[in-house]
Amino acid sequence: MNIFRISADLLHLASFFILIFKMKATKSCKGISFKTQLMYTLVFTCRYLDLFHVLGMMITFNFAHITGLTLYNTFMKILFLAASYYIVYLMRTELKSTSDDARDTFVLWHILAPCAVLALIFNAQFTILEILWTFSIYLEAVAVMPQLMLLIETGEADSLSSHYMFAVGGYRALYLVNWVYRYATEPYYSNWIAWIAGFVQTALFGDFFYYYFVKIMSGDAALKLPT
């Protein structure tokens, strides 16, 4: 665990709270892509199936392999799952009437199918858990595409939506730094699947970061994209 990794996780956690706060405070989810949020629930569900393994060890009092890092990861995984499911729940229940569904036109199969095929071909181990983990890594990299498409369609984002996008993009960018750090300091550390996907994910946010910083610097609250 290094400072980049922990900052990344906290930024990721902050992104959920920013989004939930925004939706609760404005009683609206306008400008937020339901499809992107739905993809995040799928990402975490596929990636964190090992929670059952940890849970299984705990209820059988097999604590030999449970370290501080396992407890930290388990705690965060449960938080991420709960937050992403709660967001999807909010968007489909009390805030449904404010949802931008008509403009949320991205075709999810265009990312789901390639990610599934890639996960079946390029994985570290041909097991169900490992393939689902790999699928989640690939899907997370591109899950923001419906959100970006909605942003381009709308042409602007309010202040909280921009902060949310910054937090989601920033977290993976910090993971890139974390991977460089770990590669330099841990002799056997290497995870090219996560590295490549993480790079793609951060690159997708590239344009957004640029406009975000320009707007923050100029002191504008709302982010308007050039038409």
Added chain:
Amino acid sequence: DEDFDDHDEL
């Protein structure tokens, strides 16, 4: 035997 922690990141 413990491969669950192979992915020690979130």
